[in-house]
Amino acid sequence: MDTSDGFNLENKNLKVNVYTSLVALSVLLVTWIVASQSLKLKSFGKRIDKIPGPFSVPILGTLVLIVIPRSEILEVLVRWTKKFKQGCFRLWLLNEPVVFISSPDHVQKILGSKEHVEKTELYNVLKPLIGNGLITADVPSWKAHRRLLINSVNGKMVNIFMGVCNQTLGTFHDILSKEPSIVNFDEEPTQRTNLHPFINRLAFDIICETIFGISKETLKNSSTYYLNVSHKNKTVMSNRWFSPWLRWKWVWAIHPLKQYENDVKAAVNELFDFVVTERRRLRQLDHDINTNEIDPESSALKSHKHIGRGALIDTLLDAAENEENGITDEYIKSELMTFLVAGHDTSSETILWTLFMLGSYPEHQEKVNNELKEIFGSNRNPDLTLDDLSRLTYLDQCVKETLRIYPSVPLLMRKVNTDVEMEPDLIIPAGTDVALCIPAIHQNPLIYKDPKKFDPERFAPDKIADIHPYAYCPFSLGPRNCIGKRLGEVLTKIVLARLFLNYSVASIQKPEEVKIVAEVTLGPSKPIFFYVKKR
Numbered sequence: 103m104d105t106s107d108g109f110n111l112e113n114k115n116l117k118v119n120v121y122t123s124l125v126a127l128s129v130l131l132v133t134w135i136v137a138s139q140s141l142k143l144k145s146f147g148k149r150i151d152k153i154p155g156p157f158s159v160p161i162l163g164t165l166v167l168i169v170i171p172r173s174e175i176l177e178v179l180v181r182w183t184k185k186f187k188q189g190c191f192r193l194w195l196l197n198e199p200v201v202f203i204s205s206p207d208h209v210q211k212i213l214g215s216k217e218h219v220e221k222t223e224l225y226n227v228l229k230p231l232i233g234n235g236l237i238t239a240d241v242p243s244w245k246a247h248r249r250l251l252i253n254s255v256n257g258k259m260v261n262i263f264m265g266v267c268n269q270t271l272g273t274f275h276d277i278l279s280k281e282p283s284i285v286n287f288d289e290e291p292t293q294r295t296n297l298h299p300f301i302n303r304l305a306f307d308i309i310c311e312t313i314f315g316i317s318k319e320t321l322k323n324s325s326t327y328y329l330n331v332s333h334k335n336k337t338v339m340s341n342r343w344f345s346p347w348l349r350w351k352w353v354w355a356i357h358p359l360k361q362y363e364n365d366v367k368a369a370v371n372e373l374f375d376f377v378v379t380e381r382r383r384l385r386q387l388d389h390d391i392n393t394n395e396i397d398p399e400s401s402a403l404k405s406h407k408h409i410g411r412g413a414l415i416d417t418l419l420d421a422a423e424n425e426e427n428g429i430t431d432e433y434i435k436s437e438l439m440t441f442l443v444a445g446h447d448t449s450s451e452t453i454l455w456t457l458f459m460l461g462s463y464p465e466h467q468e469k470v471n472n473e474l475k476e477i478f479g480s481n482r483n484p485d486l487t488l489d490d491l492s493r494l495t496y497l498d499q500c501v502k503e504t505l506r507i508y509p510s511v512p513l514l515m516r517k518v519n520t521d522v523e524m525e526p527d528l529i530i531p532a533g534t535d536v537a538l539c540i541p542a543i544h545q546n547p548l549i550y551k552d553p554k555k556f557d558p559e560r561f562a563p564d565k566i567a568d569i570h571p572y573a574y575c576p577f578s579l580g581p582r583n584c585i586g587k588r589l590g591e592v593l594t595k596i597v598l599a600r601l602f603l604n605y606s607v608a609s610i611q612k613p614e615e616v617k618i619v620a621e622v623t624l625g626p627s628k629p630i631f632f633y634v635k636k637r
């Protein structure tokens with residue numbers, strides 16, 4: 103007998119055995135997953151289903167969510183908030199439940215508690231871009247890092263920020279005043295202006311400089327400075343955030359956007375390497391200047407145009423010098439990207455929506471102008487101080503009211519690790535994902551009379567105390583609120599003040615014509631246009 107025949111036969115048998123074992127193993131695995139999931143869901147699901155909610159079926163979950171376009175999800179959520187008792191309802195996203203809450207007392211029980219600070223798995227969609235920074239960090243790392251950063255973010259970073267804002271606004275004014283669609287005060291504009299790209303770029307430049315401690319001229323030399331942190335990323339993240347199908351991890355693993363995610367990771371790494379190397383060089387230069395080890399006429403010193411110590415990167419590099427803090431380069435990268443992503447789109451959307459509101463309601467724009475005139479007289483380009491900003495109280499009311507109607511972050515989520523009794527007959531079981539749809543919370547007619555109306559008077563100093571503290575949460579509330587709230591407020595007000603000192607705006611579309619889209623931030627479905635006149 104030919105020995106090679108025997109060998110082939112043995113080989114064939116071996117292959118058949120391997121395939122059979124693999125199939126058997128897969129069947130066992132799938133059975134085990136299905137059985138354990140259904141056992142878990144049986145008892146858990148029964149408790150969840152005691153909470154009312156829209157029609158749902160096993161496995162596919164709440165059917166409406168699968169068929170409606172993403173642009174309508176927000177409207178549907180607001181409608182359900184009104185329909186179900188105390189605005190509390192459960193949804194099934196495929197086989198995972200989410201409980202939505204909206205009454206101020208319920209919001210307080212979750213956001214106000216030190217216990218419910220864990221984020222849900224959904225936040226993992228942000229990780230390719232922002233790693234394990236504060237937004238996505240697990241609870242122990244979040245606690246340690248928040249403690250590390252809070253004082254400098256609200257202290258020296260604010261002062262650095264003011265300097266960067268004033269300087270960048272100067273150049274911004276030069277760019278904007280050359281825009282051909284902007285006319286002099288006595289002329290009628292014929293061309294419309296889309297202010298969004300200007301504002302977004304401005305916010306990006308200011309935040310970049312304050313976080314990385316590197317002037318934007320230097321950053322421009324980095325090939326990835328223009329890393330598209332804006333549109334395409336938002337689409338990728340929002341697809342994963344809002345599409346129920348993409349919650350199935352295996353779908354995501356083979357999804358075409360996976361490649362894009364990898365490209366983003368590579369670009370983030372490149373940007374980070376550039377920034378950290380450059381900042382370390384500047385810190386060394388600082389040291390040499392202080393210790394007189396450098397010739398005052400040297401070219402290195404002449405090109406030394408940086409913003410001084412106090413950028414976020416300095417706090418992180420200082421902390422890394424003490425080994426006990428356990429700060430790694432990987433963490434520094436995550437935190438820098440977290441602040442960049444969390445800071446610039448949120449602020450620029452807030453500025454844009456406020457312009458839209460003040461452009462739609464000229465009577466309120468007039469009041470803002472009067473306030474500016476009273477404080478700055480005829481000086482159209484003052485360097486603003488924190489004290490000036492605190493005196494702009496009517497502008498502040500307008501921004502607050504805009505953030506009520508158009509909160510830049512539309513959705514917050516928390517995982518609760520203990521049973522939470524909302525009402526005696528309404529218990530959210532431990533392990534549930536709890537969601538807060540901020541536009542729905544902000545449209546509660548029991549708190550805000552005529553909630554769709556733009557009325558800055560709601561936030562007048564003598565009325566603000568009437569608003570339940572947990573009925574207004576554009577920056578979230580409680581221990582895991584927005585750490586950059588102060589920076590976001592300063593940026594929004596300083597940009598708006600400088601704009602209204604020099605320009606008047608009129609919105610072209612009416613508020614009811616502009617649809618909002620809930621992505622990771624809340625933006626208009628189509629660009630918003632203005633007629634802009636120089637003052």
Ligand code: HEM
Pocket residue numbers: 236237248309440441442444445446448449452509510511513514515575576577578582583584585586587589590591594
């Ligand atoms: C008007 C502007 C802003 C708005 C409306 C806003 C809103 C928010 C909201 C709602 C959260 C909570 C997110 C969640 O729990 O899922 C948050 C968190 C955060 N924001 Fe802001 N933000 C703004 C500006 C900024 C700025 C300028 C920065 C920094 C430069 C920043 C950095 C952060 C960070 C790091 C977190 C995570 C905090 C933590 O988990 O401890 N934000 N922001």
